[in-house]
Amino acid sequence: MLKEISFQINGKRKTLKVESGEILLDVLRERLNLTGVKRGCSVGECGACTVLIDGTPVDSCIYLAIWADGKDIVTVEGLGEDGEMSSMQKTFVEEGAVQCGFCTPGVVLSATALANKKQSFTRDEIRVALSGHLCRCTGYKKIVDAVEKEMEEQL
Numbered sequence: 001m002l003k004e005i006s007f008q009i010n011g012k013r014k015t016l017k018v019e020s021g022e023i024l025l026d027v028l029r030e031r032l033n034l035t036g037v038k039r040g041c042s043v044g045e046c047g048a049c050t051v052l053i054d055g056t057p058v059d060s061c062i063y064l065a066i067w068a069d070g071k072d073i074v075t076v077e078g079l080g081e082d083g084e085m086s087s088m089q090k091t092f093v094e095e096g097a098v099q100c101g102f103c104t105p106g107v108v109l110s111a112t113a114l115a116n117k118k119q120s121f122t123r124d125e126i127r128v129a130l131s132g133h134l135c136r137c138t139g140y141k142k143i144v145d146a147v148e149k150e151m152e153e154q155l
C-alpha cells in the first residue's frame with residue numbers, strides 16, 4: 001500500500017509516495033539518486049548504508065521509508081558546503097583514512113555525529129562509536145587517527 005511521506009533530506013523538503021515495506025536505502029539510492037549511501041550486507045551489520053536521522057547514525061537498509069516521515073535525514077552528499085568537503089571529510093583524506101571508499105560515507109557520517117557532541121572521547125570510545133562499520137581496507141587505525149585529530153581540532 002502506498003503512503004505519502006515528507007521529510008527533510010540534506011536540507012531540502014521532499015514529499016513522495018512509498019510502499020509500506022520499502023526500505024529507506026532503496027528510496028535514497030534508487031529514487032533520490034543519493035548513491036553515496038552504499039548497499040553492503042543489507043542486514044544491518046556493515047554500516048555502509050548509514051545515514052543520519054535527526055542527527056543519529058542509522059542503518060538505512062533496515063529502516064522502513066515510512067518511518068522517515070517528518071524526520072531530518074543527512075547523507076554524505078549533505079556534508080560540506082558550496083561543493084567543498086566538510087572538515088571531517090578533508091581530515092579523512094589528509095590522514096589516508098580512505099582507500100576504496102565503500103565504507104567511508106557511513107564512517108564519516110557516524111564520525112560527524114560523534115564530533116557534533118562537542119566532547120572529548122578516548123580512542124577506545126571512538127572505536128566503540130564506529131564499531132558498527134566494517135572496513136575491508138584500512139585496518140581502522142587511520143580511521144580512528146582521522147576522527148581523533150578532527151575531534152581535537154573541533155573542540
Ligand code: FES
Binds near residue numbers: 049060
Ligand atoms: S548495508 Fe546496511 S548495514 Fe550493511
Ligand code: FES
Binds near residue numbers: 099134
Ligand atoms: S576504505 Fe574500503 S571498505 Fe573501507
